[in-house]
Amino acid sequence: MLTKFSNYIKSDLIEAETTELNDQDTLQQLIAQNGGHAFSEEQLAAIRFPMQTHLRIIAGAGSGKTQTICAKAAYLVIEKGVDPKQIMMCTFSRKAKLEMEARVNHYLGGYARIKVQTFHGWFNAEYNELIRQIPELRQWGIEGVIDEDQYYHTVNQLIKKYRLYNFDKFEERTIASRISYWRNLGYSDQEMVEFVAKHFDQEELLLNKKLSVVFQQFLAELELLKKAQQFITFDDMLFNLKRILENDPLARQTLQEKYRYIFIDEFQDINPLQKQIVALICPPDKAAVQKTSGKLIIVGDDDQSIYYFRGAEPSYIKEFEQEYQQTSLKLMTNYRSEAPIVEAGNRLIQFNAHDRLTKTMIANKAATVHDCYGISFSDDEEEAVWIGKKIQELAKNDSMEDGTPNYRDTMVLYPTRVQLRSLLKQLKKLKVPFVTPTNDDLLGIFGLPLFKTLFQQLELLASANSIQQKNDALKKIIQQYAYYHFIKFGTSAKFSEELFSKNKFKINELVSFLISERKLSPKSQDQAKQFFKQIYLFYQHKQLNLAALSEALLATPKFKKDLSEEEADWLNKELTAAGSWSGLLEAYQQASEQNQGMKKRLKDYDQEKLNAVYLLSIHASKGLGKKNVFIKGVYQDALPNHHTVKKADCDLKQAKEAAAPPTTLEEQRRLMYVAITRAKENLYVTYPKNVNSKSIAPSPFLKEAGLTVKEYQKK
Incomplete structure (x- = not known):
């Protein structure tokens, strides 16, 4: 039984008087639940921080941020007597939610349930609770069941009705994707119409009609159909809550008083709509006369912000101190990767010095006999053959208890879907088992x-x-x-x-x-x-x-x-x-069948029932770590890709209005940084010297990372 757990509610006075008391009993309980592993001084500083202000934790790759913030939440309950119901922990993916939920409640010995939610789960629950308590709040949202299939079917029907085919295919961005992007930036339907008028009317996408006029009709009917048939999207769910909180003071006050502490993980990935809702629940207080009681604990790393294309704004974590009375702490010890890998990441990301918070990761693991280098090949076929054989070698050298080669500790990352072509071919030929997420990447040219x-x-x-x-x-x-x-x-x-x-x-x-x-x-x-x-x-x-x-x-x-x-x-x-x-x-049929068959394999892999290599786009690898990591196809025009521009050369405002976020050199460098820091022991960065019988240059990121580059020699 937790010795201080029953003491949930303490007055602010008692809490202030006890801040200097010895908390060793609490820390020992947390360490015991942490497998006996002590927390570092950096982690302890975050766990013990007394929360007179909001807290920003800049947590680098592999720094143990999840265990730290979960321990901090448990510390608030055990040591400070905070009711678990007054704590909300929020993250981005269901997988991260489940991991965090298990970790924080393990620290509490299973005696309490701190709420852990994704943004969508959290905001949907708050919306439903508010309209249950105050039914008239329904006027501010669209009630309904989340049904993305019905939504896309309805959108396609309306595209036919209003003959918006050309806009739906313009610049390979569908109408649905543009609406979603704009919505996640917090824009209203009227603002979307204004953007269409400003940026697309001149493109003559409709014959003898103004696109913006027709698009306004399209959006109006779409909203009517959603209300009549009672279906919404995940984006609608967030926008519903935003509208309520903006328009109803009582609802706003209710949520502002509900939580004493709100943890937000991976804050560098927050988009404007999510940020706007968080600010309504826990208002910025840097310049506010009246302070709210709730405190934010945000955790993240601007160096790992790689989702600008879907609205994520890394500036929010960098500029948090400009809006909130806050204290910044750093977790800069990397417990995942060996020293050469950490040093390569540090060297690379320093080239983003103009666009990042200043910091340097420190490796907890010293250099060993493992590999960390780049290697070039004559072409991508030779590259894929080498990767396949190297995977086999690593798997045999690290076999499982029954002697079976261990493929689960290996991951191959790629910057673009074209990298999969030769790799899949060779892995099948060598009979190397693999899994990869089911999406357009697995459909090949389709x-x-x-x-x-x-x-x-x-x-x-x-x-x-x-x-x-x-x-x-x-x-x-x-x-x-x-x-x-x-x-x-x-x-x-x-x-x-x-x-x-x-x-x-x-x-x-x-x-x-x-x-x-x-x-x-x-x-x-x-x-x-x-x-x-x-x-x-x-x-x-x-x-x-x-x-x-x-x-x-x-x-x-x-x-x-x-x-x-x-x-x-x-x-x-x-x-x-x-x-x-x-x-x-x-x-196409073969590609589709492969995509469908992969769903079951991936499920088995996630449940640790399948021994296989994990193939992933770099974007999908966030939060993961493997002993052996290959980064395939790291050459100029692949990473950074051929659309890349410098951030300083972009009109970001216009890009947002046109729903066409640019690919910046700074973000591509962060993408490479994320890829490098997934590796625990062995890191191999590969590239072909020739593509389509033409000589190509290696990615500048190899040189920036200071990686030794070998030239493959056939035996």
């Missing part, structure tokens, strides 16, 4: 946004049951190809309407249209003719020469701009290998 759109349009044409359906599908393909030449949808839509008003037209008319809008070289004109010739054969007989189609696609300005050389080479090889439409459908 996950490439530019080709994905065209493939969907070809499917529509192939499945059309009437001349009208076939013509509608053909119009979309014509407009899509014009878009690949950066011709506005309004212009191509007007042309295609006029074209289909005739009884018959020729391919030369399509090419002439392109020439009239863009100065095409004779070679480009021939490639355009080839594209339309293939589409005509497909329209008539469902015949398709994919090698010829690939050549025509890859010659367009849009494909040249958006695809890296490696992606272009990959697409060309896959299409050429598929050969025909039936071959392409077979390849």
